[in-house]
Amino acid sequence: MHSSTDQGRYGIVGRRGRVGSEVPIDASSKRIPSTGRGQRKDRGSSRSFERIYKGKIILAKDSRRKINTAQRRRGWMFRQATEKLAERFEAADEGTFEFGKTKLRFPAPVPHGEGESELGWVLPCIVEKAKEKVFFAPDVQGPVVRETVDLILREKPHLLVMGGPPTYLQGYRIGDEFFRTAIRNMEKILGTIPMVVIDHHVLRDEGWYKFLEPVRKSAEKANHKLLAASELLEKEPEPLECRRQSLYEQDKPSKEFLDWANLPEEKRSDKPPPLTT
Structure with missing residues:
Protein backbone atom coordinates (compact mmCIF):
# COMPACT_ATOMS: atom_id res chain seq x y z
CA MET A 1 0.00 0.00 0.00
CA HIS A 2 1.34 3.41 -0.93
CA SER A 3 -0.09 6.87 -0.45
CA SER A 4 1.06 10.47 -0.30
CA THR A 5 -0.30 13.56 1.42
CA ASP A 6 0.74 16.85 3.02
CA GLN A 7 2.63 16.68 6.28
CA GLY A 8 0.69 16.83 9.54
CA ARG A 9 -2.44 15.16 8.22
CA TYR A 10 -2.01 11.59 9.31
CA GLY A 11 -2.37 9.74 12.57
CA ILE A 12 -0.90 6.42 13.60
CA VAL A 13 -2.75 4.06 15.89
CA GLY A 14 -0.70 1.01 16.71
CA ARG A 15 -0.04 -0.96 19.86
CA ARG A 16 -3.08 -2.87 21.09
CA GLY A 17 -5.90 -0.85 19.60
CA ARG A 18 -6.03 1.18 22.79
CA VAL A 19 -7.50 4.26 21.22
CA GLY A 20 -11.13 4.07 22.20
CA SER A 21 -10.46 2.05 25.33
CA GLU A 22 -9.60 5.01 27.53
CA VAL A 23 -12.90 6.71 26.67
CA PRO A 24 -15.76 4.46 25.51
CA ILE A 25 -17.17 5.21 22.07
CA ASP A 26 -20.80 4.93 21.05
CA ALA A 27 -20.34 3.27 17.66
CA SER A 28 -23.95 3.81 16.58
CA SER A 29 -23.85 7.59 16.99
CA LYS A 30 -20.13 8.03 16.13
CA ARG A 31 -19.59 10.16 19.20
CA ILE A 32 -18.26 9.84 22.71
CA PRO A 33 -21.20 8.77 24.91
CA SER A 34 -21.98 10.06 28.35
CA THR A 35 -19.52 8.78 30.93
CA GLY A 36 -21.84 9.50 33.84
CA ARG A 37 -20.01 12.74 34.60
CA GLY A 38 -22.44 15.16 33.01
CA GLN A 39 -23.26 16.49 29.58
CA ARG A 40 -20.64 19.24 29.82
CA LYS A 41 -17.83 16.69 29.95
CA ASP A 42 -19.55 14.64 27.24
CA ARG A 43 -19.65 17.60 24.85
CA GLY A 44 -16.03 18.47 25.60
CA SER A 45 -14.89 14.90 24.94
CA SER A 46 -16.79 14.82 21.65
CA ARG A 47 -15.17 18.06 20.51
CA SER A 48 -11.71 16.81 21.45
CA PHE A 49 -12.29 13.52 19.66
CA GLU A 50 -13.40 15.29 16.49
CA ARG A 51 -10.51 17.77 16.65
CA ILE A 52 -7.98 14.93 16.88
CA TYR A 53 -9.28 12.77 14.03
CA LYS A 54 -11.23 14.98 11.61
CA GLY A 55 -9.59 15.18 8.20
CA LYS A 56 -6.70 12.91 9.20
CA ILE A 57 -5.32 9.80 7.56
CA ILE A 58 -5.54 7.09 10.20
CA LEU A 59 -3.18 4.13 9.96
CA ALA A 60 -4.44 1.63 12.52
CA LYS A 61 -3.85 -1.96 13.48
CA ASP A 62 -6.12 -4.36 11.60
CA SER A 63 -8.94 -5.30 13.98
CA ARG A 64 -9.74 -8.53 12.14
CA ARG A 65 -6.53 -10.56 12.39
CA LYS A 66 -3.69 -11.16 14.85
CA ILE A 67 -5.89 -9.79 17.58
CA ASN A 68 -7.58 -10.97 20.75
CA THR A 69 -11.23 -10.50 21.68
CA ALA A 70 -10.80 -7.29 23.66
CA GLN A 71 -8.61 -5.76 20.95
CA ARG A 72 -11.08 -6.73 18.24
CA ARG A 73 -13.94 -5.02 20.05
CA ARG A 74 -11.96 -1.83 20.72
CA GLY A 75 -10.64 -1.77 17.17
CA TRP A 76 -14.12 -2.14 15.68
CA MET A 77 -15.51 0.61 17.93
CA PHE A 78 -12.63 2.92 17.08
CA ARG A 79 -13.08 2.43 13.35
CA GLN A 80 -16.83 2.99 13.56
CA ALA A 81 -16.28 6.23 15.47
CA THR A 82 -13.50 7.69 13.32
CA GLU A 83 -13.99 6.44 9.77
CA LYS A 84 -16.50 9.14 8.82
CA LEU A 85 -14.41 11.87 10.42
CA ALA A 86 -11.12 10.87 8.84
CA GLU A 87 -9.92 11.63 5.34
CA ARG A 88 -8.98 7.97 5.09
CA PHE A 89 -8.83 4.99 7.43
CA GLU A 90 -6.53 2.09 6.59
CA ALA A 91 -5.45 -1.09 8.32
CA ALA A 92 -1.68 -0.63 8.44
CA ASP A 93 -0.51 -4.20 9.13
CA GLU A 94 2.30 -5.14 6.70
CA GLY A 95 1.69 -1.91 4.77
CA THR A 96 4.01 0.80 3.42
CA PHE A 97 2.97 4.44 3.22
CA GLU A 98 4.87 7.40 1.76
CA PHE A 99 4.41 11.02 2.85
CA GLY A 100 6.69 13.26 0.86
CA LYS A 101 10.21 11.93 1.43
CA THR A 102 9.22 10.01 4.56
CA LYS A 103 8.29 6.34 4.42
CA LEU A 104 6.31 4.49 7.10
CA ARG A 105 6.43 0.71 7.20
CA PHE A 106 4.41 -1.53 9.48
CA LEU A 240 6.82 10.10 37.88
CA GLU A 241 4.66 6.99 38.03
CA CYS A 242 7.15 4.97 40.08
CA ARG A 243 7.26 7.86 42.57
CA ARG A 244 3.51 8.27 42.84
CA GLN A 245 3.26 7.46 46.56
CA SER A 246 6.19 9.63 47.63
CA LEU A 247 4.99 12.53 45.47
CA TYR A 248 1.57 12.26 47.08
CA GLU A 249 3.12 12.40 50.54
CA GLN A 250 5.17 15.46 49.57
CA ASP A 251 2.23 17.43 48.24
CA LYS A 252 -1.05 16.09 49.55
CA PRO A 253 -4.30 17.51 48.19
CA SER A 254 -6.30 19.85 50.39
CA LYS A 255 -9.18 18.68 52.58
CA GLU A 256 -11.54 20.61 50.28
CA PHE A 257 -10.31 18.67 47.25
CA LEU A 258 -10.64 15.31 49.03
CA ASP A 259 -14.18 16.23 50.08
CA TRP A 260 -14.98 17.06 46.45
CA ALA A 261 -13.39 13.80 45.23
CA ASN A 262 -15.62 11.81 47.58
CA LEU A 263 -18.82 13.34 46.22
CA PRO A 264 -21.07 11.17 44.01
CA GLU A 265 -20.12 11.44 40.33
CA GLU A 266 -23.26 13.34 39.35
CA LYS A 267 -22.46 16.04 41.93
CA ARG A 268 -18.81 16.27 40.92
CA SER A 269 -19.84 16.94 37.32
CA ASP A 270 -21.79 20.03 38.39
CA LYS A 271 -19.14 21.42 40.70
CA PRO A 272 -15.57 22.23 39.58
CA PRO A 273 -12.79 20.85 41.79
CA PRO A 274 -11.33 23.26 44.36
CA LEU A 275 -7.79 23.60 43.04
CA THR A 276 -5.01 25.62 44.63
CA THR A 277 -2.00 27.12 42.86
Whole structure:
Protein backbone atom coordinates (compact mmCIF):
# COMPACT_ATOMS: atom_id res chain seq x y z
CA MET A 1 0.00 0.00 0.00
CA HIS A 2 1.34 3.41 -0.93
CA SER A 3 -0.09 6.87 -0.45
CA SER A 4 1.06 10.47 -0.30
CA THR A 5 -0.30 13.56 1.42
CA ASP A 6 0.74 16.85 3.02
CA GLN A 7 2.63 16.68 6.28
CA GLY A 8 0.69 16.83 9.54
CA ARG A 9 -2.44 15.16 8.22
CA TYR A 10 -2.01 11.59 9.31
CA GLY A 11 -2.37 9.74 12.57
CA ILE A 12 -0.90 6.42 13.60
CA VAL A 13 -2.75 4.06 15.89
CA GLY A 14 -0.70 1.01 16.71
CA ARG A 15 -0.04 -0.96 19.86
CA ARG A 16 -3.08 -2.87 21.09
CA GLY A 17 -5.90 -0.85 19.60
CA ARG A 18 -6.03 1.18 22.79
CA VAL A 19 -7.50 4.26 21.22
CA GLY A 20 -11.13 4.07 22.20
CA SER A 21 -10.46 2.05 25.33
CA GLU A 22 -9.60 5.01 27.53
CA VAL A 23 -12.90 6.71 26.67
CA PRO A 24 -15.76 4.46 25.51
CA ILE A 25 -17.17 5.21 22.07
CA ASP A 26 -20.80 4.93 21.05
CA ALA A 27 -20.34 3.27 17.66
CA SER A 28 -23.95 3.81 16.58
CA SER A 29 -23.85 7.59 16.99
CA LYS A 30 -20.13 8.03 16.13
CA ARG A 31 -19.59 10.16 19.20
CA ILE A 32 -18.26 9.84 22.71
CA PRO A 33 -21.20 8.77 24.91
CA SER A 34 -21.98 10.06 28.35
CA THR A 35 -19.52 8.78 30.93
CA GLY A 36 -21.84 9.50 33.84
CA ARG A 37 -20.01 12.74 34.60
CA GLY A 38 -22.44 15.16 33.01
CA GLN A 39 -23.26 16.49 29.58
CA ARG A 40 -20.64 19.24 29.82
CA LYS A 41 -17.83 16.69 29.95
CA ASP A 42 -19.55 14.64 27.24
CA ARG A 43 -19.65 17.60 24.85
CA GLY A 44 -16.03 18.47 25.60
CA SER A 45 -14.89 14.90 24.94
CA SER A 46 -16.79 14.82 21.65
CA ARG A 47 -15.17 18.06 20.51
CA SER A 48 -11.71 16.81 21.45
CA PHE A 49 -12.29 13.52 19.66
CA GLU A 50 -13.40 15.29 16.49
CA ARG A 51 -10.51 17.77 16.65
CA ILE A 52 -7.98 14.93 16.88
CA TYR A 53 -9.28 12.77 14.03
CA LYS A 54 -11.23 14.98 11.61
CA GLY A 55 -9.59 15.18 8.20
CA LYS A 56 -6.70 12.91 9.20
CA ILE A 57 -5.32 9.80 7.56
CA ILE A 58 -5.54 7.09 10.20
CA LEU A 59 -3.18 4.13 9.96
CA ALA A 60 -4.44 1.63 12.52
CA LYS A 61 -3.85 -1.96 13.48
CA ASP A 62 -6.12 -4.36 11.60
CA SER A 63 -8.94 -5.30 13.98
CA ARG A 64 -9.74 -8.53 12.14
CA ARG A 65 -6.53 -10.56 12.39
CA LYS A 66 -3.69 -11.16 14.85
CA ILE A 67 -5.89 -9.79 17.58
CA ASN A 68 -7.58 -10.97 20.75
CA THR A 69 -11.23 -10.50 21.68
CA ALA A 70 -10.80 -7.29 23.66
CA GLN A 71 -8.61 -5.76 20.95
CA ARG A 72 -11.08 -6.73 18.24
CA ARG A 73 -13.94 -5.02 20.05
CA ARG A 74 -11.96 -1.83 20.72
CA GLY A 75 -10.64 -1.77 17.17
CA TRP A 76 -14.12 -2.14 15.68
CA MET A 77 -15.51 0.61 17.93
CA PHE A 78 -12.63 2.92 17.08
CA ARG A 79 -13.08 2.43 13.35
CA GLN A 80 -16.83 2.99 13.56
CA ALA A 81 -16.28 6.23 15.47
CA THR A 82 -13.50 7.69 13.32
CA GLU A 83 -13.99 6.44 9.77
CA LYS A 84 -16.50 9.14 8.82
CA LEU A 85 -14.41 11.87 10.42
CA ALA A 86 -11.12 10.87 8.84
CA GLU A 87 -9.92 11.63 5.34
CA ARG A 88 -8.98 7.97 5.09
CA PHE A 89 -8.83 4.99 7.43
CA GLU A 90 -6.53 2.09 6.59
CA ALA A 91 -5.45 -1.09 8.32
CA ALA A 92 -1.68 -0.63 8.44
CA ASP A 93 -0.51 -4.20 9.13
CA GLU A 94 2.30 -5.14 6.70
CA GLY A 95 1.69 -1.91 4.77
CA THR A 96 4.01 0.80 3.42
CA PHE A 97 2.97 4.44 3.22
CA GLU A 98 4.87 7.40 1.76
CA PHE A 99 4.41 11.02 2.85
CA GLY A 100 6.69 13.26 0.86
CA LYS A 101 10.21 11.93 1.43
CA THR A 102 9.22 10.01 4.56
CA LYS A 103 8.29 6.34 4.42
CA LEU A 104 6.31 4.49 7.10
CA ARG A 105 6.43 0.71 7.20
CA PHE A 106 4.41 -1.53 9.48
CA PRO A 107 5.72 -5.10 9.82
CA ALA A 108 3.40 -7.94 10.79
CA PRO A 109 2.12 -7.68 14.38
CA VAL A 110 4.32 -9.16 17.11
CA PRO A 111 3.27 -10.58 20.49
CA HIS A 112 2.49 -8.24 23.35
CA GLY A 113 4.94 -9.84 25.73
CA GLU A 114 5.18 -13.62 25.57
CA GLY A 115 4.05 -15.46 22.46
CA GLU A 116 0.59 -17.03 22.42
CA SER A 117 -0.39 -15.11 25.56
CA GLU A 118 -3.86 -13.70 26.12
CA LEU A 119 -2.47 -10.17 25.86
CA GLY A 120 -2.69 -10.10 22.08
CA TRP A 121 -0.39 -8.40 19.58
CA VAL A 122 1.18 -5.01 18.94
CA LEU A 123 2.01 -3.26 15.69
CA PRO A 124 5.59 -2.03 15.21
CA CYS A 125 6.29 1.02 13.07
CA ILE A 126 9.41 1.87 11.06
CA VAL A 127 10.04 5.47 9.94
CA GLU A 128 12.58 6.07 7.18
CA LYS A 129 13.84 9.29 5.65
CA ALA A 130 17.01 9.74 3.62
CA LYS A 131 19.48 7.33 5.22
CA GLU A 132 17.96 7.36 8.71
CA LYS A 133 15.71 4.70 10.21
CA VAL A 134 13.73 4.75 13.46
CA PHE A 135 12.03 1.60 14.73
CA PHE A 136 9.15 1.98 17.21
CA ALA A 137 8.43 -1.27 19.08
CA PRO A 138 5.78 -0.48 21.71
CA ASP A 139 4.68 -2.83 24.48
CA VAL A 140 6.97 -5.72 23.48
CA GLN A 141 7.90 -6.11 27.16
CA GLY A 142 11.58 -6.70 26.71
CA PRO A 143 11.28 -8.05 24.11
CA VAL A 144 10.94 -11.64 25.30
CA VAL A 145 9.95 -13.24 21.98
CA ARG A 146 12.60 -14.40 19.52
CA GLU A 147 10.66 -13.28 16.44
CA THR A 148 10.58 -9.69 17.73
CA VAL A 149 14.32 -9.71 18.42
CA ASP A 150 15.03 -11.13 14.96
CA LEU A 151 12.83 -8.50 13.31
CA ILE A 152 14.67 -5.66 15.06
CA LEU A 153 18.10 -7.07 14.19
CA ARG A 154 17.14 -7.55 10.53
CA GLU A 155 15.99 -3.95 10.24
CA LYS A 156 19.13 -2.51 11.90
CA PRO A 157 17.60 0.89 12.78
CA HIS A 158 19.73 3.84 13.81
CA LEU A 159 17.34 4.44 16.72
CA LEU A 160 15.08 1.91 18.43
CA VAL A 161 12.31 3.00 20.81
CA MET A 162 11.23 -0.09 22.71
CA GLY A 163 8.88 -1.03 25.52
CA GLY A 164 10.70 -2.63 28.45
CA PRO A 165 9.56 -5.47 30.73
CA PRO A 166 7.04 -4.92 33.56
CA THR A 167 9.48 -5.49 36.42
CA TYR A 168 6.95 -4.25 38.98
CA LEU A 169 5.09 -7.54 38.41
CA GLN A 170 8.13 -9.73 39.11
CA GLY A 171 7.34 -12.46 41.62
CA TYR A 172 3.69 -11.48 41.56
CA ARG A 173 2.29 -12.28 38.14
CA ILE A 174 5.45 -13.00 36.14
CA GLY A 175 8.27 -15.44 36.91
CA ASP A 176 12.00 -14.72 37.02
CA GLU A 177 12.77 -16.50 33.73
CA PHE A 178 10.70 -13.92 31.84
CA PHE A 179 13.03 -11.16 33.05
CA ARG A 180 16.21 -13.15 32.47
CA THR A 181 15.07 -13.62 28.86
CA ALA A 182 14.31 -9.91 28.55
CA ILE A 183 17.80 -9.00 29.79
CA ARG A 184 19.48 -11.45 27.38
CA ASN A 185 17.48 -10.14 24.44
CA MET A 186 18.15 -6.50 25.29
CA GLU A 187 21.87 -7.24 25.55
CA LYS A 188 21.76 -8.89 22.13
CA ILE A 189 19.92 -5.94 20.61
CA LEU A 190 22.30 -3.38 22.15
CA GLY A 191 25.21 -5.29 20.65
CA THR A 192 23.93 -4.32 17.19
CA ILE A 193 21.68 -1.24 17.47
CA PRO A 194 23.65 1.96 18.22
CA MET A 195 20.96 3.76 20.22
CA VAL A 196 18.00 2.31 22.11
CA VAL A 197 15.41 4.27 24.07
CA ILE A 198 13.74 2.10 26.70
CA ASP A 199 10.22 3.09 27.67
CA HIS A 200 6.84 2.20 29.14
CA HIS A 201 6.50 -0.65 31.68
CA VAL A 202 10.02 -0.77 33.08
CA LEU A 203 9.93 2.92 34.06
CA ARG A 204 7.02 2.22 36.40
CA ASP A 205 9.45 0.49 38.76
CA GLU A 206 11.65 2.53 41.10
CA GLY A 207 14.42 0.01 40.50
CA TRP A 208 14.37 0.44 36.71
CA TYR A 209 17.86 1.93 36.44
CA LYS A 210 19.48 -0.83 38.49
CA PHE A 211 17.57 -3.54 36.61
CA LEU A 212 18.99 -2.26 33.30
CA GLU A 213 22.58 -2.05 34.56
CA PRO A 214 23.81 -5.27 32.84
CA VAL A 215 22.22 -4.12 29.57
CA ARG A 216 23.85 -0.71 29.91
CA LYS A 217 27.27 -2.31 30.45
CA SER A 218 26.83 -4.49 27.36
CA ALA A 219 25.92 -1.41 25.34
CA GLU A 220 28.98 0.47 26.55
CA LYS A 221 31.26 -2.38 25.45
CA ALA A 222 29.90 -1.98 21.91
CA ASN A 223 30.10 1.83 22.18
CA HIS A 224 26.30 1.95 21.97
CA LYS A 225 23.76 3.77 24.14
CA LEU A 226 20.77 2.71 26.25
CA LEU A 227 18.70 5.76 27.16
CA ALA A 228 15.45 6.97 28.61
CA ALA A 229 13.55 9.30 26.28
CA SER A 230 14.49 12.45 28.22
CA GLU A 231 18.17 11.67 27.69
CA LEU A 232 17.73 12.24 23.96
CA LEU A 233 17.27 15.88 25.00
CA GLU A 234 20.21 15.64 27.41
CA LYS A 235 17.88 15.83 30.41
CA GLU A 236 17.90 13.59 33.47
CA PRO A 237 15.09 10.99 33.58
CA GLU A 238 12.30 11.91 35.97
CA PRO A 239 9.78 9.07 35.75
CA LEU A 240 6.82 10.10 37.88
CA GLU A 241 4.66 6.99 38.03
CA CYS A 242 7.15 4.97 40.08
CA ARG A 243 7.26 7.86 42.57
CA ARG A 244 3.51 8.27 42.84
CA GLN A 245 3.26 7.46 46.56
CA SER A 246 6.19 9.63 47.63
CA LEU A 247 4.99 12.53 45.47
CA TYR A 248 1.57 12.26 47.08
CA GLU A 249 3.12 12.40 50.54
CA GLN A 250 5.17 15.46 49.57
CA ASP A 251 2.23 17.43 48.24
CA LYS A 252 -1.05 16.09 49.55
CA PRO A 253 -4.30 17.51 48.19
CA SER A 254 -6.30 19.85 50.39
CA LYS A 255 -9.18 18.68 52.58
CA GLU A 256 -11.54 20.61 50.28
CA PHE A 257 -10.31 18.67 47.25
CA LEU A 258 -10.64 15.31 49.03
CA ASP A 259 -14.18 16.23 50.08
CA TRP A 260 -14.98 17.06 46.45
CA ALA A 261 -13.39 13.80 45.23
CA ASN A 262 -15.62 11.81 47.58
CA LEU A 263 -18.82 13.34 46.22
CA PRO A 264 -21.07 11.17 44.01
CA GLU A 265 -20.12 11.44 40.33
CA GLU A 266 -23.26 13.34 39.35
CA LYS A 267 -22.46 16.04 41.93
CA ARG A 268 -18.81 16.27 40.92
CA SER A 269 -19.84 16.94 37.32
CA ASP A 270 -21.79 20.03 38.39
CA LYS A 271 -19.14 21.42 40.70
CA PRO A 272 -15.57 22.23 39.58
CA PRO A 273 -12.79 20.85 41.79
CA PRO A 274 -11.33 23.26 44.36
CA LEU A 275 -7.79 23.60 43.04
CA THR A 276 -5.01 25.62 44.63
CA THR A 277 -2.00 27.12 42.86
